[in-house]
Amino acid sequence: MTDTVAAKARLEEMLAELTARLAHIETDLDEPADADSGERAVQQEDDATLEGQAELVAREIASVTRALERIANGAYGECTKCGAEIAAGRLAARPEAALCIDCAG
Template sequence: MDDTTARERLESMQAELDRSIRVLTGDPVAVRDRSAADAGSDLTDADRVQAMLDVAVAQRRAVSAALERIDDGSYGRCVDCGKPVPDGRLEARPEAARCVHCQAKQERRR
């Protein structure tokens, strides 16, 4: 994928993530008279919102890092081994920082 196309896709992703993060950081539970049972439901809703927010923030970091790699000329190269990241992987995940092999190693370490 060429850098111009990658930048356009990544900036679009970043804008969408910014919108999602703004929505998720709003008050997820309206203040109102609630029963004790409803309070338990609110807690699970808040946990769900926090989990979605965590994913969105991590995704935004990955997109920002990919934009930085475009700027410094290293986009499309694995950050671990330096080999090219396959175009198919970049088409599917333009924010991908690693080749498939290095990404698998990274995930096994977690």
């Protein structure tokens, strides 16, 4: 069985970092559009990129949150698909991992 105390601490740290990153992206997206049409076009392209980043960060937040829920439920380290134990090395590399390497592959 994995060290859930250390995993929980690492996941909480990841969640805080991801939440801060998402807040920063949202702040950038909330900036008013430039009056210059050329600059506005560049800002729209940048906003599209930022929206994509926000979506990815939101998915990571959801993944980390689900991992924290698995810790709370006593199911952390078990593959959510087949029920096998997730290898310690995989959890060390990706503490939010929900699938064993066989099911992930």
